[in-house]
Amino acid sequence: MSVSKKTYLLFLVLPFFGMISCESNFKEVQKMGLSEFTPSGEADSINLKYTDSGRIKAVLISPKMLDYSTVEFPFTEFPTGIDLTLYDANGKRTFVKANHASSFKGTDLIDLQGNVRISNENGDLLETEQLYFDQKNEWFFTQKKFKFTSPKGVSFGEGIDFSKDFKKVNSQRISGEIDKSE
Template sequence: MTRKLKIQSLLLSFFAIPFFWSCESNFKDVQKFYFSEFMPTGEADSINLKYTDSGKITAVLASQRMLDYSSVRFPFTEFPKGIDLTLFDKNAKKTFIKSDYAVSFKGTDMIDLRGNVRITSENGQQLTTEQLYFDQKNEWFFTEKNFKFTDPKSGSTTGEGIDFNKDFTRVNFQKVKGLINQSANTKL
């Protein structure tokens, strides 16, 4: 190899190495940009929100922590420390909902409840499960997970998969593992 060719190779290497380092740096900046997309745009601790419709309270939401991701492509609100939600029907009857974790998806009006999910109606009916979805628009709950449904008048039922409206007046069981005693308030 001639001396001139060696010098050219050395100079090329000398200028190429910083170019590759700068590419690595730019790549890391791009990674940070996309990672920051999932940073919450808002955070709140110890919240207590009241939702109203025509001057009447329709729901009360309490949570120790709320993270708002409204600037991402599919916006959502996360409740990493769980929720305590009270729903009110037209006659002011209450339905109480608790879970260890929840995510509310803004585009679909769906809420994903996870971990020790418990729903209790004012008249004592209760459902427990590990995951439950709530369709806010249709006021309908559903899960494919194992559940336990207890009605003070008809006893307990366990199974896998259930869907029902918020006041338990319409309940559809899927794979039942026990006896179902139909009460006057529950339509199967």
Template sequence: MKSLTRNSIPFGLAILFCLAITGCESNFRDVQKMGFSEFSPSGDADGINLKYTDSGRITANLVSPKMLDYATVQYPFTEFPQGMHLTLYDKNGKETYIDARYAVSHKATNLIDLQDHVKISNQNGEMLETEQLYYDQKNEWFFTEKKFKFTSPKGVSYGEGIDFSKDFKKVNSQKISGEVQSSE
């Protein structure tokens, strides 16, 4: 019986040691997680249709199936994880349409980051398509460094990097990778 007790003690100590190690590892993982900043939205809305006004005049209409508002984080933003459609109105009532499958609006900078099949068009038949586009709300200015396709009544052009006003009256393209193809 003495030999059984002697063999049991090291075996029992080995089991306790293994339990202590796994217990410490679990706590260590919890401590590691404390270093990461996890946050959740302070607001969550489904099926939104927001109208923005200035002096009684509608300046924009935002429609999205889902909106998450992170107003309480250090750098507040609003996320549209299921995409959005935005209609901008100028002072003469002309409309500019913007569609994206994903968007983030940064409150501190007034920039909207539009991503994934971004299309912007107007009533004059002009349309720009790209994978990412930024909109500076304060200056009403769009820009991207990504490849784009620009379609107008004059034809189609392709390029990489462009910035322009919301009415397409001022356009600065960086690289045109091909000639304008007439649509006639």
């Protein structure tokens, strides 16, 4: 009977070691299939001015920029944040700050993350943790919680989209106090 116990134990132990060996080989094979994901370009202390027909449309300041233009879905990353000033046709400014930003080539979308603050010269301020900017339509949007402060009052909500000058605002699930006396 002791022979059958040893045989039974051997049948249990051998497959276990085989699984460990296969698992180890599988992880090595996975590693071999990974390509190096490194930026094709890198820049420090960015101060970029975008002009159109001799007019400044935007000024972008960032401590670091990483360019991933050679990957399958190209993008530019600002891992240490951005300070962006947008100008309208009349020279009015909108200010955008975020701890991290990614601009996706071919989509005209910028993903702003971490302590995102957007304000204008009229005293409007929106604060959230993530905000997208559609550059083509000059439109901001998020489904995250936000705080909107204006000279009329403060409101809170979850989900908002608005034009870069705050003239058109669509908000969802809002609460707060707004002065309607004007």
